[in-house]
Amino acid sequence: MLFYVRWLDYLLFRMAYQTKAFLLNCSKDRQNVIDRMMLISERLSKIEKQQSSVSQELQEYLDNKTDYAVSALSKYLKSSDVVQNFISWTLDDVPKTEERWEVTKNFIQKAIMKRLQDVIATWEEENHVFSNARTSLFQYFQDRFNFVDGQLRILESSVVAEGAASHSSDPLVLGNLDVVEGIRTGVLSSILFPMAVKKKYEDWAKTREYEKDKRGFMAKASEIYLTKASEEQNLQSHVVEQLKECQVCLKQIVSRIPELIEADKMLCQQLREEYRSQEEIEDDYRPLYQRCLQLRDHLALFGIKEVGKMDFDCNDLEWKDDGSSLLGTGAFASVYRGKLKLHDGETPVALKVWKEQLNDSNASAFLAETDALR
Secondary structure, three states, X not given: OHHHHHHHHHHHHXXXXXXXXXXXXXXXXXXXXXXXXXXXXXXXXXXXXHHHHXXXXXXXXXXXXXXXXXXXXXXXXXXXXXXXXXXXXXXXXXOOOOOOHHHHHHHHHHHHHHHHHHHHHHHHHHHOHHHHHHHHHHHHHHHHHHHHHHHHHHHHHHHOOOOOOOOOOOOOOHHHOOOOOOOOOOOOHHHOOOHHHHHHHXXXXXXXXXXHOHHHHHHHHXXXXXXXXXXXXXXXXXXXXXXXXXXXXXXXXXHHHHHHHHHHHHHHHHHXXXXXXXXXXXXXXXXXXXXXXXXXXXXXXXXXXXXXHHOOOHHHEEEOOOOOXXXXXXXXXXXXXXXXXXXXXXXXXXXXXXXXXXXXXXXXXXXXXXXXXX
């Protein structure tokens, strides 16, 4: 829901920005506007040429994080302690013998795969390799996107003489993408009994051999499986799956930046080729500009009152409206020290309390300030 609110807000922002660009430039000297738009277009083209290297840089950063996770996991699975624990089975752990060997073999495979999933889950809980990689990647992607976005904002402010309309939250807010904590179980398709291992099982495919020594059979089977599973080429797909959200995020950035550049280039071209009179432009765009601003204000209020409350329960927020918790005060709001209860503990927060009632006009200002503090 929050994503769609942000997307709609950004759409209204672009409409307000473009209509404002026409309104402010229609009263200026035409040759001056043409020259200025040409300079801006040239700068946009330079930024566009830089994007191939930026995209490559982001992909290399993701690949490096992936390779590190693969190497670390492989090394862990090959350690003597892990191997010893992995191939040790009690009679309570081993699957029961079924009437058909195919059924028994299927339960054996599932038991060994489940054990590997548990081992990897424990490793992740102790080392946080996947979660740390996600956090690092999202932050790096966000920083690179913000750098390019900052360059575009500077150019956009040159398009409108009095500065661009307030740049609300872009729908591509990487921090809002869900970073899945822990490890996805059941996605080990890339290391599910390679064919070489399956062939060995076919050689043992007799129920009586399993019945003779279940623990020994499971030890041999799990050792062969772990040996193959711990090879880096077999872990690659699994690690990629764990960082799938980062790959999606990268694709968003790689495709989004050119879209932003192209939108600004098209606007500059339209302003260069504009032939309508100032009166015609005022009649066409002034009402639309005012309406976009009004809708953004309404949307901001709706976002705070109806969508924002979904982020956390107010009952999980602790703070006192007194001098002991007061961090600072201003003309429009006061800031208090508080605590927010989370699933894994508490975190200190700064709570800003506005002195006036929330309405359409101050809701946009509130959101703009919170976005600036992110």
